[in-house]
Amino acid sequence: MxxxxxxxxxxxxxSIKTTYEIMDKEGIDKYNPVEARAFYEVLDWDRTLEQTPEINNSLKYIKQLIDSNQYEVNVLTHIVCYREGVYKIRFLKKHIPELSIILVPKEFSKTEVVNPKDAxxxxxxxxxLKEWKEKGGIGIKFDDKKRIHQFPVITNLSEIESMI
Ligand SMILES: [Mg+2]
Structure with missing residues (x-):
């Protein structure tokens, strides 16, 4: 697999769009790492994730990818703080109980936490994606506007099956 x-x-x-909008509303400087971290630590993650728009039916397509039995599917996500991780796991498990989730503290590259080779x-x-490729992995750019890119581009997760 x-x-x-x-x-x-x-x-x-x-989710970045949602949290940036809240920061703008609250007058927090989103480009200041100390201010941003303090914001993320007290954010109502549960409500924020529930209110954030899903991108192009991603959850439905992840479920389909798992059900196809052709892929070992993992969500690999950076987290700024502990609570962000807790609520991301809760959110994903609520929608897709069988999904595997790997949390990567912001201090690390994704390639330091999992082995990218041939993945x-x-x-x-x-x-x-650049770091991933350098370590022998295959990178696919997700862009909901499908711009030309140095990596192959998909706009929704159902496109994966026809690419590989
Ligand atoms: Mg991202």
């Missing part, structure tokens, strides 16, 4: 790692923020949920990473952040 092919190993498939799927990013969370910007692939499954449009596929679907991510919206190009730096993650």
């Amino acid at each position: 092919k190993k498939l790692y799927i990013d969370f923020d910007g692939v499954i949920l449009d 596929i990473l679907i991510d919206d952040y190009t730096e993650n």
Whole structure:
């Protein structure tokens, strides 16, 4: 079975957009790492994740990928703080109980936490894909606007099956 790692923020949920909007409303400087971290530590993650729009039916398609039995599917997501991890796991398990989830503390690269060799990473952040490729993995760029890119691009997770 092919190993498939799927990013969370910007692939499954449009969560960065939601949290940036809340920070703007509350007058928090989102580009200041200390302020941003303090915000994430007290954020109502449960409500925030529930209110964040899902991107292009991602949860439905992850379920389909698992059910196809062709992939070992893992969500591989960066977290800024402990509570973010707790609520991401709760959210995903509520929708797809059989899903595996790997949390990566922001201090580490995704490639330091799992072995990318011959595994596929679907991510919206190009730096993650570059690091992944350097360590022998296969990177696929998630972009809901399907722009031309140095990596193959998909706009929804159902496109994976026809690519591999
Ligand atoms: Mg992302």
